[in-house]
Amino acid sequence: xxxxxxxxxxxxxxxxxxxxxxxxxxxxxxxxxxxxxxxxxxxxxxxxxxxxxxxxxxxxxxxxxxxxxxxxxxxxxxxxxxxxxxxxxxxxxxxxxxxxxxxxxxxxxxxxxxxxxxxxxxxxxxxxxxxxxxxxxxxxxxxxxxxxxxx
Numbered sequence: 001x002x003x004x005x006x007x008x009x010x011x012x013x014x015x016x017x018x019x020x021x022x023x024x025x026x027x028x029x030x031x032x033x034x035x036x037x038x039x040x041x042x043x044x045x046x047x048x049x050x051x052x053x054x055x056x057x058x059x060x061x062x063x064x065x066x067x068x069x070x071x072x073x074x075x076x077x078x079x080x081x082x083x084x085x086x087x088x089x090x091x092x093x094x095x096x097x098x099x100x101x102x103x104x105x106x107x108x109x110x111x112x113x114x115x116x117x118x119x120x121x122x123x124x125x126x127x128x129x130x131x132x133x134x135x136x137x138x139x140x141x142x143x144x145x146x147x148x149x150x151x
Contacts, residue, residue: 018071
């Protein structure tokens with residue numbers, strides 16, 4: 001299975017980038033062998049004002065990726081990935097090799113970033129853990145325009 005991992009560098013020794021659309025690199029890896037198939041420089045996605053997640057999602061879909069490991073897939077990339085049938089694992093951290101070892105055999109479901117579901121070994125994100133939802137507006141953006149978590 002081809003998987004994409006958001007990365008801070010172009011090798012499997014790099015760390016997982018917590019962002020998907022604005023990740024420095026997108027590494028495409030064969031999960032059965034652990035071999036790096038392609039390292040995609042995502043500098044264009046990092047510098048765009050809007051639509052970085054959509055572009056990254058379309059890019060990995062065009063490459064035939066079946067799953068993505070990342071810190072977080074944003075709300076704009078989510079529908080593109082779902083439509084392409086790409087499975088998503090959020091809350092991934094550590095090195096690329098650690099992520100591969102931890103998740104490669106457990107990619108079974110698609111998890112939207114808003115849920116608290118996890119794959120074995122991934123930490124759930126609870127309401128308020130990132131600072132969202134603690135005020136009177138309950139994270140709904142009442143009067144502030146900040147309704148979505150922007151971790």
